[in-house]
Amino acid sequence: MNSKIFLSPPHMSGKELDYIKEVFESNYIAPVGEFIERFEQSICDFTKAKYTCAVVNGTSAIHLALRILGIKNGDKVLASTFTFIGSITPILFQNAEPVFIDSDESWNIDPGLVEEAAKKEKPKALIVTHLYGQMAKIEDLLFLSRKYGFYLIEDAAEALGATYKKKHAGTFGDFGIYSFNGNKIITTSSGGMLVSSNGEWIRQARFLSTQAKENYPWYEHETFGYNYRMSNVLAAIGVAQMEVLEERVKRKREIFDIYKRELGDIADFMPEIENSRGNRWLTTLIFKDKNPLKVSETLKKHNIESRPLWKPMHTQPVFRNAKAYINGASEALFKKGLCLPSGTALKDEQIIEICRIIRKG
Incomplete structure (x- = not known):
């Protein structure tokens, strides 16, 4: 690419x-x-x-x-x-x-x-x-x-x-x-x-x-x-x-579905709660075995941007003294997760190629 x-x-x-x-x-x-x-x-x-x-x-x-x-x-x-x-x-x-x-x-x-x-x-x-x-x-x-x-x-x-x-x-x-x-x-x-x-x-x-x-x-x-x-x-x-927001939501959800179809056996994707419809702003996943940082580096070599999931606020140095009620969930997500390219102008074949690179890397 x-x-x-x-x-x-x-x-x-x-x-x-x-x-x-x-x-x-x-x-x-x-x-x-x-x-x-x-x-x-x-x-x-x-x-x-x-x-x-x-x-x-x-x-x-x-x-x-x-x-x-x-x-x-x-x-x-x-x-x-x-x-x-x-x-x-x-x-x-x-x-x-x-x-x-x-x-x-x-x-x-x-x-x-x-x-x-x-x-x-x-x-x-x-x-x-x-x-x-x-x-x-x-x-x-x-x-x-x-x-x-x-x-x-x-x-x-x-x-x-x-x-x-x-x-x-x-x-x-x-x-x-x-x-x-x-x-x-x-x-x-x-x-x-x-x-x-x-x-x-x-x-x-x-x-x-x-x-x-x-x-x-x-x-x-x-x-x-x-x-x-x-x-x-x-x-x-x-x-x-x-004027095009509903079209953008539809396309974001289509992008998510393609990623899930192509990568669902090697990663788990962010769920939707019952009775809800997400806008799927970013397709986010957690890998079962792959290292997300290594995947991100592989994508970068192909000129493809990705990003780790949010680093939890309670682990940020600026909030080291803040109170927090923690069960370990967000830290585990941060360690295993990745945000994938989700621009609404992406073509289906580009998404499939991204998935191919992820699998190969």
Whole structure:
């Protein structure tokens, strides 16, 4: 293979430049304009979220959620350990304390350990990651949030288009967030979205995301905010991308099925919980016998990008002193697992060739 095959590259719909041209013609290229409202509405229409706020990335969306929920110095926030650090750093922004929770057989957060931690730690919130586009056991987590009185924030950064009982990831909890980073199922190059059924909270998010400016002719500030609002240019890209989201989910799932058919005898693949549909953002597997790092090196020699599964947060040096409720699941997944190229522009024959290289290597 000559040209590089990336893990999850952007895949444009063809409409992006047309919409960007409209933005430039309007001269609304700042964090204000028609396409921001259109992008927010498109997320509402697709996911049935009631209210949305477009921001610069998924991490800022989580930060706004924590700020609005009153998470502060000394509060404890439970969080998936098997995730990307962007899910966790907003806890630190609020001077709160992360408490990490391990995975279960679904690879997502273990509700049993969540309950154990909730009894002991008295958390103010839980941030659950819907890992690699697969739904966590959201009904169990909702039950626990009500039983123990903590807020539930869904990190659906990787899971736009995933559903549980036909209800979309990100719309179950107090807040949900999506990411539109360059490697996500749809992209605005960078960007995020905060969603909630609470309109007042989203009004606060818009206020805080635009530097908390009061309604005066001059700049008046009774509190501090952030420069977190998405630009009209990026929102225009998002509008075009949303028009093909369902096609992208379909293709991601087809890619997963080909990998599973070709490699199912030498690896186990991330499962879907019952009654759910994942978006299969990345095809992820754990090898039965092969060393994933050696497989990755072999693929690299053929100009093919792959990546280890997330290194658990509780094993990261920056969190060496953090509390964690651990059963060993995420560490075992990290040691044996690999993310395979999952770009929606991949051809079937390219996927089959990747599988051939994996088997041979």
